[in-house]
Amino acid sequence: MAHQTINDNTLVESLFELFRSRGYEGATLALLSEVTGLKKSSLYHRFPAGKYDMAKAVVLHISAQLHNLVIEPLINSKEAPKKRFNNMVATIKAFYCDGNKNCILNVLSLGEAKAEINALLNKDYNDWLAALIKLGKEVGMNQQEARKRSERFLVAVQGALVIQRLTNNAKTFKNSMEDEQKLFFSQKTG
Amino acid sequence: MAHQTINDNTLVESLFELFRSRGYEGATLALLSEVTGLKKSSLYHRFPAGKYDMAKAVVLHISAQLHNLVIEPLINSKEAPKKRFNNMVATIKAFYCDGNKNCILNVLSLGEAKAEINALLNKDYNDWLAALIKLGKEVGMNQQEARKRSERFLVAVQGALVIQRLTNNAKTFKNSMEDEQKLFFSQKTG
DNA sequence: GTCTATATAATGATAGAC
DNA sequence: GTCTATCATTATATAGAC
Numbered sequence: 174m175a176h177q178t179i180n181d182n183t184l185v186e187s188l189f190e191l192f193r194s195r196g197y198e199g200a201t202l203a204l205l206s207e208v209t210g211l212k213k214s215s216l217y218h219r220f221p222a223g224k225y226d227m228a229k230a231v232v233l234h235i236s237a238q239l240h241n242l243v244i245e246p247l248i249n250s251k252e253a254p255k256k257r258f259n260n261m262v263a264t265i266k267a268f269y270c271d272g273n274k275n276c277i278l279n280v281l282s283l284g285e286a287k288a289e290i291n292a293l294l295n296k297d298y299n300d301w302l303a304a305l306i307k308l309g310k311e312v313g314m315n316q317q318e319a320r321k322r323s324e325r326f327l328v329a330v331q332g333a334l335v336i337q338r339l340t341n342n343a344k345t346f347k348n349s350m351e352d353e354q355k356l357f358f359s360q361k362t363g
Numbered sequence: 364m365a366h367q368t369i370n371d372n373t374l375v376e377s378l379f380e381l382f383r384s385r386g387y388e389g390a391t392l393a394l395l396s397e398v399t400g401l402k403k404s405s406l407y408h409r410f411p412a413g414k415y416d417m418a419k420a421v422v423l424h425i426s427a428q429l430h431n432l433v434i435e436p437l438i439n440s441k442e443a444p445k446k447r448f449n450n451m452v453a454t455i456k457a458f459y460c461d462g463n464k465n466c467i468l469n470v471l472s473l474g475e476a477k478a479e480i481n482a483l484l485n486k487d488y489n490d491w492l493a494a495l496i497k498l499g500k501e502v503g504m505n506q507q508e509a510r511k512r513s514e515r516f517l518v519a520v521q522g523a524l525v526i527q528r529l530t531n532n533a534k535t536f537k538n539s540m541e542d543e544q545k546l547f548f549s550q551k552t553g
Numbered sequence: 554g555t556c557t558a559t560a561t562a563a564t565g566a567t568a569g570a571c
Numbered sequence: 572g573t574c575t576a577t578c579a580t581t582a583t584a585t586a587g588a589c
Contacts, residue, residue: 175554325542
């Protein structure tokens, strides 16, 4: 066997960047081959079930990152809740390249017949949501209010990414996150 | 010449529904043919430049609807501002089928090399934004605050649609819109 | 494990009959 | 204006050499 020219992690990261910029159908094998530097047949060697396998591997990889870099620190770090929330915002800002890159939750949930992948994406969302709700309750919100604010935050993340892609206005994501940071912890008003 | 079996309006509406559910790449000619009931060659007769032409026609069609059903009533109706805002929310709720259908601004702005279409989508967003800002100022906001709240609302629309698609939770869009309605007109807090 | 070469199916697009 | 038939290209996928 010839030696592996690209390790699993780098490989999946390359696939990920293409999938999130072009979506599932837009990420053709020719492009996947190009961005990874591996010929198509080599991709099939690493992912026997083909493109669907690659997308699934990407989702699992991102899922792990979400848990390690976002959810875990959000729940378990010793920092104050507000600080943990701010850390999360900083993390996702980097992850989305200041709002210039798409979220895989959006682009891979488009279209049809990707049941397994959709289930994974749904779970990621719910886990992230649960972590935010936990933090909300920690700062005194009741379940209902914590859920409402957490959902609002995640809606804002996805929406800001869409609008920034649409307008090419680099401030959209940044401004939204600053806004939502304040709103999440704000006092209720009538 | 044989008679036209589907009028322009119905035709574009059918194309639109497919494009918004599958995205540009996901809307293949085979599917476009299927949903319109026209053979591929007939589609080419109606849209000589092919698929790109169809997408452009769809965007122009939706653009007109946005102006007629959303923007115009938002700016010019004799109703009170709050009532006009509520009417807009009702209109888009119907348009997105209670949040169960995608926004073309999201799904068609994915991917590459659709300059003309992206420009049209960008313009639609900006026109809608301008109308909301105008309304905000009408109820006493300064330019900065009106823009901020208007952007927040449109971010919420796009975000809620993404999250509802992701979770299949039919309440997401509805709840978001109720939330944002209140937030748009709320008193500023610290 | 990666490659070249190839198979097979689908895609976007045309030609020409009616 | 729509259709059947066909084209060229690209897509996903496989076989087999090294």
